[in-house]
Amino acid sequence: MITRIGENTLRFARGPWVAGWASSVGRKEKEGPLGALFDQCHEDTMLGADSWEQAESRLQAEAASLALRKAGVEKESLDCVFAGDLLNQCAASVFGLRELGAPYLGQYGACSTMAQTIGAASVFVESGAARRALAVTSSHFCSAERQFRLPLEYGGQRTPTAQWTATAAGAVVLSAEPPAGAASAVSVREVSFGRMVDLGVKDAANMGAAMAPAACRTLLGYFADTGLSPRDFGLILTGDLGAVGSDLLRGLLLREGCDISAVHNDGGLMLYDRKRQDVHAGGSGCGCSAAVLCSAVLGDLAAGRLGDVLFVGTGALMSLTTSQQGETIPGVAHLVRLGARSVPQG
Amino acid sequence: MITRIGENTLRFARGPWVAGWASSVGRKEKEGPLGALFDQCHEDTMLGADSWEQAESRLQAEAASLALRKAGVEKESLDCVFAGDLLNQCAASVFGLRELGAPYLGQYGACSTMAQTIGAASVFVESGAARRALAVTSSHFCSAERQFRLPLEYGGQRTPTAQWTATAAGAVVLSAEPPAGAASAVSVREVSFGRMVDLGVKDAANMGAAMAPAACRTLLGYFADTGLSPRDFGLILTGDLGAVGSDLLRGLLLREGCDISAVHNDGGLMLYDRKRQDVHAGGSGCGCSAAVLCSAVLGDLAAGRLGDVLFVGTGALMSLTTSQQGETIPGVAHLVRLGARSVPQG
Numbered sequence: 001m002i003t004r005i006g007e008n009t010l011r012f013a014r015g016p017w018v019a020g021w022a023s024s025v026g027r028k029e030k031e032g033p034l035g036a037l038f039d040q041c042h043e044d045t046m047l048g049a050d051s052w053e054q055a056e057s058r059l060q061a062e063a064a065s066l067a068l069r070k071a072g073v074e075k076e077s078l079d080c081v082f083a084g085d086l087l088n089q090c091a092a093s094v095f096g097l098r099e100l101g102a103p104y105l106g107q108y109g110a111c112s113t114m115a116q117t118i119g120a121a122s123v124f125v126e127s128g129a130a131r132r133a134l135a136v137t138s139s140h141f142c143s144a145e146r147q148f149r150l151p152l153e154y155g156g157q158r159t160p161t162a163q164w165t166a167t168a169a170g171a172v173v174l175s176a177e178p179p180a181g182a183a184s185a186v187s188v189r190e191v192s193f194g195r196m197v198d199l200g201v202k203d204a205a206n207m208g209a210a211m212a213p214a215a216c217r218t219l220l221g222y223f224a225d226t227g228l229s230p231r232d233f234g235l236i237l238t239g240d241l242g243a244v245g246s247d248l249l250r251g252l253l254l255r256e257g258c259d260i261s262a263v264h265n266d267g268g269l270m271l272y273d274r275k276r277q278d279v280h281a282g283g284s285g286c287g288c289s290a291a292v293l294c295s296a297v298l299g300d301l302a303a304g305r306l307g308d309v310l311f312v313g314t315g316a317l318m319s320l321t322t323s324q325q326g327e328t329i330p331g332v333a334h335l336v337r338l339g340a341r342s343v344p345q346g
Numbered sequence: 347m348i349t350r351i352g353e354n355t356l357r358f359a360r361g362p363w364v365a366g367w368a369s370s371v372g373r374k375e376k377e378g379p380l381g382a383l384f385d386q387c388h389e390d391t392m393l394g395a396d397s398w399e400q401a402e403s404r405l406q407a408e409a410a411s412l413a414l415r416k417a418g419v420e421k422e423s424l425d426c427v428f429a430g431d432l433l434n435q436c437a438a439s440v441f442g443l444r445e446l447g448a449p450y451l452g453q454y455g456a457c458s459t460m461a462q463t464i465g466a467a468s469v470f471v472e473s474g475a476a477r478r479a480l481a482v483t484s485s486h487f488c489s490a491e492r493q494f495r496l497p498l499e500y501g502g503q504r505t506p507t508a509q510w511t512a513t514a515a516g517a518v519v520l521s522a523e524p525p526a527g528a529a530s531a532v533s534v535r536e537v538s539f540g541r542m543v544d545l546g547v548k549d550a551a552n553m554g555a556a557m558a559p560a561a562c563r564t565l566l567g568y569f570a571d572t573g574l575s576p577r578d579f580g581l582i583l584t585g586d587l588g589a590v591g592s593d594l595l596r597g598l599l600l601r602e603g604c605d606i607s608a609v610h611n612d613g614g615l616m617l618y619d620r621k622r623q624d625v626h627a628g629g630s631g632c633g634c635s636a637a638v639l640c641s642a643v644l645g646d647l648a649a650g651r652l653g654d655v656l657f658v659g660t661g662a663l664m665s666l667t668t669s670q671q672g673e674t675i676p677g678v679a680h681l682v683r684l685g686a687r688s689v690p691q692g
Contacts, residue, residue: 002474008425008449010475051671079354080539088434089665090454094542098676103354103539105462106663108436108452116451120466127473128348129356147667193426193449196440317452319435321493325397330444 002126006225008192015187016125018302018338019132019175020071023294024062025287026141026167032272037295038168039066045142045167053087053095056140059169059287060085060096063294064136067171072180078102079130082117084109085138085286086165087147092138096169102134111211111240112194113137114290115313115334118172119191122336125174126188132176138169139285148204148320161206163242163284166271170290172298178343186301189308190337192225194218196317198330204316204323208245208268208281211314214331215241216252218312222335223258230260234307237297238333239267239289241314242282243274267292289313301340308339348472352571354538361533362471364648364684365478365521366417369640370408371633372487372513378618383641384514385412391488391513399433399441402486405515405633406431406442409640410482413517418526424448425476428463430455431484431632432511433493438484442515448480457557457586458540459483460636461659461680464518465537468682471520472534478522484515485631494550494666507552509588509614509630516636518644524689532647535654536683538571540564542663544676550662550669554591554614554627557660560677561587562598564658568681569604576606580653583643584679585613585635587660588628589620613638635659647686654685 001013022039030041040062047055060083068075081100083093084107093106109116117135124130142152144165150156179185197214215238223229230236241249246266253260267289268282293311300306313336318329347359368385376387386408393401406429414421427446429439430453439452455462463481470476488498490511496502525531543560561584569575576582587595592612599606613635614628639657646652659682664675 004425004474004477053667053671079350084452084454086435087665088667089432089456089663091663091665091668094663094676095668095673098542098544101541104542104678105466105539106430106454108430108454110435120451123473123475124469127469127475128350129469129473131350193451195447196444196450198444317435317437317440319433319437321399321434322437322441325399327441330440332450 008221009225010191012126012189014126015189016122016174017178018172018186019073019179020067020173021294021298022063022066022070023170023291024059025291028277029166029168029271032277034271034296037299052140052142053091056092056138056143057096060092060136060138063169063171064097064134067173071173073132073173075100075102078132078134080105080124081134082107082121083136084113086144109332109334110315110317111284111286112313112315112332112334113286114170114293115311115336118336119193119334121174122188122191125176133174134171136171137286137290139165139287141165141167144285158280159205160280161244162280163207163268163282164279165285166283166288166291168287168291170287170294172294182343184340184342186298186338186340188336189339192218192222192335194333196330196332198328200328202328204318206244207284207316208242209248210316210329211331212241212245212248212252215249215312215314215333218333218335220256230263233263233310236260236264236310237267238312238314239292240284241266242268242284244281301338304340308337311336311338354567355571356537358472358535360472361535362468362520363524364518364532365419365525366413366519367640367644368409368412368416369516369637370405371637374623375512375514375617378623380617380642383645398486398488399437402438402484402489403442406438406482406484409515409517410443410480413519417519419478419519421446421448424478424480426451426470427480428453428467429482430459432490455678456661456663457630457632458659458661458678458680459632460516460639461657461682464682465539465680467520468534468537471522479520480517482517483632483636485511485633487511487513490631504626505551506626507590508626509553509628510625511631512617512629512634512637514633514637516633516640518640528689530686530688532644532684532686534682535685538564538568538681540679542676542678544674546674548674550664552590553630553662554588555594556662556675557677558587558591558594558598561595561658561660561679564679564681566602576609579609579656582606582610582656583613584658584660585638586630587612588614588630590627647684650686654683657682657684
């Protein structure tokens with residue numbers, strides 16, 4: 001059962017179970033601090049495909065297939081798939097998931113896509129519209145660079161506020177049934193879908209600044225709706241604000257009397273070692289927060305090493321065309337609360 | 347309450363009410379057979395904006411705003427918006443709906459987007475995740491041509507199988523509450539989200555052929571799930587298969603013993619007069635079936651002039667990049683059953 005709490009938070013009485021999750025990443029992501037936690041790492045950025053776009057599709061197909069296998073769910077028993085990515089017309093998802101054969105609802109939330117797909121899939125599972133649903137997303141450094149910025153061969157300089165698009169995919173299987181044989185498991189407890197916030201940032205090399213106000217609004221709304229505060233959580237994981245956006249978010253919240261610093265981290269800061277790896281303000285791309293969630297975070301939650309997590313996916317809703325036409329960059333942030341709880345026995 | 351019927355159909359016990367709908371179109375659409383039925387028509391393809399992309403955003407903003415006004419729903423009371431379009435990163439929706447201020451879930455289903463957004467919004471409303479939701483989409487001939495095909499100034503020749511992207515937007519407001527004071531109203535009764543079907547069509551100038559097999563699969567699945575047949579409906583509205591895809595769909599279904607010819611029509615065939623208006627195989631674009639639905643079809647349903655309608659939105663899930671890389675074109679078709687029913691009184 002779904003109950004609306006306050007202005008904009010959905011609370012799930014049962015809570016869809018996270019039956020399985022998986023991540024698939026490239027070499028640079030493997031060399032980062034979370035390298036040992038990913039399900040699959042690729043030395044070859046092309047994954048043996050003929051183009052970067054096809055490689056990204058393979059990343060997504062792999063993450064989906066691994067998550068299904070870990071969940072013990074056959075693809076034939078999926079009632080729906082929620083997926084999206086940064087490529088024009090969300091092509092990485094289409095061609096990565098075409099073989100799955102499941103009812104397909106393409107989503108577009110830019111880098112907030114992992115939170116949006118989990119949130120939407122959760123509503124479907126909790127309401128009985130689906131018994132099992134898949135949420136999946138990806139990004140690829142090379143396909144994103146050439147689509148949004150410059151040919152890679154050009155070797156363009158990047159500004160200090162720029163973020164590095166992760167070559168990564170993450171997938172989560174949600175189920176109405178708890179995992180068999182487990183004493184406890186992770187479930188989705190609440191969701192708060194975000195509104196667009198646009199404070200006029202136009203710099204496409206500073207997405208963190210464009211997205212931070214949306215994350216601030218979603219978090220403040222959630223705390224107001226639920227009466228909870230940052231100390232009620234083991235981790236508030238934004239993704240992907242990077243260094244610039246994370247600082248801005250913490251500052252914006254502090255001005256409203258909300259201090260998240262003790263429990264906040266950001267997917268864009270967790271995926272890479274900024275001292276050792278040349279990623280400027282941190283990681284970004286749909287696959288960045290997805291891969292962080294679908295490795296370290298869900299692993300820690302499932303193992304009981306982490307209290308409830310607020311996963312706040314953040315997206316910059318621009319395109320190359322709108323930026324070239326002088327438009328500002330609206331941000332959006334979707335919030336998903338994940339927590340381990342006992343599985344009813346018998 | 348949502349009940350799963352058969353393999354892949356969702357049945358709504360209450361059924362979200364269609365509280366309002368609206369369409370906004372360009373000059374060519376106004377000159378077509380449905381011209382008198384649209385809420386707003388624009389002589390100026392630019393709508394006074396600085397670019398075609400901005401013009402498309404204005405079309406979408408206008409359709410949304412008119413639908414809300416006709417429904418008597420304030421934008422502040424919308425619990426969520428489901429929207430998408432053909433532009434890269436779904437930019438027409440983002441910039442058209444930014445001012446709405448409602449929780450925003452971007453969708454991508456190519457030309458099936460109107461059915462996908464209505465379907466997803468219906469699940470949210472029926473489950474209590476939203477009390478009022480908006481489903482909206484658009485397309486614009488000029489923004490689509492230059493993004494997917496050729497510069498307009500080039501005056502490229504079009505093949506006979508090509509379809510004409512409609513300059514149009516449509517919006518539907520769904521509500522858990524029936525319209526006040528009405529004896530009967532239209533509600534969403536069933537939804538069947540489609541699977542991708544790819545029979546290997548590569549010709550981006552023949553989208554009808556790429557999408558027809560998906561429409562066939564979704565319709566056959568729906569009839570199998572429900573035990574219903576074409577004669578149970580006043581209209582089966584596909585959109586947008588055009589002349590080529592419509593012929594293929596009827597032929598594919600006939601091979602399976604399913605004859606829809608007595609009740610079938612297609613948004614791409616209804617929007618323009620193919621003898622008088624030079625649109626080759628018919629109309630297309632997210633806005634085409636959306637505008638047909640949000641004018642003639644919903645109007646006839648509400649007035650009791652039409653039995654239940656199966657609205658089968660069809661999408662060709664390709665991008666310029668995937669076509670240039672030699673990929674085939676997966677199709678998808680989402681089905682929404684709409685029907686008038688008595689409003690419970692008192």
